[in-house]
Structure formats: structure tokens, C-alpha cells
Amino acid sequence: MPTPAEAEFLRLDRQICFSLHAASRAFNGVYRVLLKDLGLTYPQYLVMLVLWEHGELPVKTLGEHLRLDSGTLSPLLKRLEAAGYVQRERSAADERSVLVRLTETGTELRSRALRVPRRIAGATGFELEELRELRARLDRLTAALDEAARHLEE
């Protein structure tokens, strides 16, 4: 009794999407260990990276960089504010917008974060070039999936 093609897909498929899911959580696990000293979670670290690079930003722009919406960012930024790393202030120029900026403590945190990336890269056991290629492939995958999701919703 041969396994039907669709059922075979069902198994293969689980392994593909599942691998991505697992890799994402595995990354998270390593970051959790490395960021504990800094008092940051991985998504909080991403926010800090963007702020270290770009300085003061409205929440909207921050979300565009990270592909996160305000429902995720609002409470996250409140926690970063409570930790003393950022300040939030409604823009004077456009009162719809809330500006996020680093505090002095938050700015200083950067120097302690500098050692994280190399340790992460080391943890993967991948060469830089291989990481670069993987990233390119994942970005292409993400773009295709986003496109597909848009079409499917209509």
C-alpha cells in the first residue's frame, strides 16, 4: 500500500517549516543566555540595535525596521523605559507620533553589547560567508511568504 503523494508532502512539510521554527527558538535560547547580563530579551536587543544605529525614532519607524507593530512594541518599549534604557515622548511636531530615544544608560549599554555578535556567530559554527548566504535565502523566503500571504487573504 503506497503512501499517497499528499501524505508524503504532509511529512516533508512538517520538517521544513518545523526546522525554521526550531532554528528560531534555538537562536533565541543562545541570545537568552548571552543577553541575561545586559537585562535584555532578544526582541529588546533588536530594538536597542536599531536605536544605537539610528538614534531617536518614532515607534512607527522602529516597527518598520523590525517588522513589528505597535501591539508588540508598546509594552516592550514600556519595559525598556522601566529598565531605564529608553525614554518615550510624544512628538511636538506631530502629536500622533511617539518618539523613542536612548537614555544615557541605554547608550552606554552598547559597549557591553559589542561582544555579543561575535559570540553568536561563533555559536552557529558557520563561516561568515555561509551565514551571509543563509541570510539571503531566508530573506528571499520571507519575501515570497509575505507575498503569498497577501494574495491568500483576498
Next chain:
Amino acid sequence: MPTPAEAEFLRLDRQICFSLHAASRAFNGVYRVLLKDLGLTYPQYLVMLVLWEHGELPVKTLGEHLRLDSGTLSPLLKRLEAAGYVQRERSAADERSVLVRLTETGTELRSRALRVPRRIAGATGFELEELRELRARLDRLTAALDEAARHLEE
């Protein structure tokens, strides 16, 4: 003033881990659309895949297949039970263990899930061979990261 090497890493690193994070969420988005009809979330779908393949399993074993712990699975399985797709019953042979099995409704759901994988594979725009290769690479990445996390914690 040249950018220090560590700072350069800081940017590159963000893009690598970030790509993975984004791809995982993008997959989630497509699954959300495709699974809405079945009344399943993506992690619930994973649980159903394992049950369709292996039949009745203790929660512990289910978690090993999916790399999820009981803190995640317990409430998830309660929701699947409330939806009428699974039953939970404490094992008679070993009363520490709770067995999860499909209900008739849950078993029948499989036929409606059969079309999902092909649509997902299509949404990626990747050839089957490319998906296979990506999966292998991600699995290797996950193994390395898990290994690193174990060492770092000590």
C-alpha cells in the same frame, strides 16, 4: 574614522538572526491564513501532524517530537481538547504520564489538512530540492546553537 570591526559585526549579526526571526514569522502568517478554516494555529497543527503520524502518545513524547515542553503543550492541548480534536487521559500503566489521542473529529480533520503542505510549498516559491537543502542547513544550525547554549549555561 573607520568603523570598528565589532560594530560592523553588530550590524551584520542583526541581519542574520533577524532574517531567521522574520522568516519564522512570515511562515506563521501564511499558516495562519491556510489553517483558519481548520480552526488550528500553527503549533496546534504541528501537534496534529505528530498525532496523525504516530497515533496516541504521552505528552512527554509529543514534546520530544516537537521540542516543546509541557508548559507550552499543556494549555495548547487543553485548547485542542476543548475544540474536540483530542482527548487526554492519564495513563493506567504509568500514572505520571498523560496520554493524548485523537477523537474521531480530530482524525477526520486530516483529510482537510492534506492540501495545506502543497499550498505552503507553493507559497515559498522554492523548489523541493532547495527546501530540502535549506532544511538541512537549518537543522545543522539548530544543533550547533543548542550545543552552544548548553556549554554557555555552565
Next chain:
DNA sequence: CGCAACTTAGTTGTGCACAATTGAATTGTA
């Protein structure tokens, strides 16, 4: 100028991920 449409952030609710703890039951060992 005034109002409708839009933009933006916040809030609320659901669900997943995971750490830490609890409690119950089994197993191994003296």
C-alpha cells in the same frame, strides 16, 4: 474653513515560549 478620511499609538484579548515551582507518582536502593 469644516468635516471626512486617514494615520498613529494604545488597549485588550488570545495564543505560544519558556523558566521556576509544585505535587504526585514511580523507581532504585539500602
Next chain:
DNA sequence: TACAATTCAATTGTGCACAACTAAGTTGCG
């Protein structure tokens, strides 16, 4: 057999992701 160690699930608490909705403010058009 009795008890200590282990196993396992559940619970609790924190944080992220996202959808749906609210509220407030701005912009653009008539």
C-alpha cells in the same frame, strides 16, 4: 519494605506576536 531520588505534568508568571478595536490627532478635500 521504606525512603530518597527521579520523572512527569500542571501551574504560575513573564514576555513576545498579532488581531481587533479605540482614541486622538492630522491631512486633504469640498
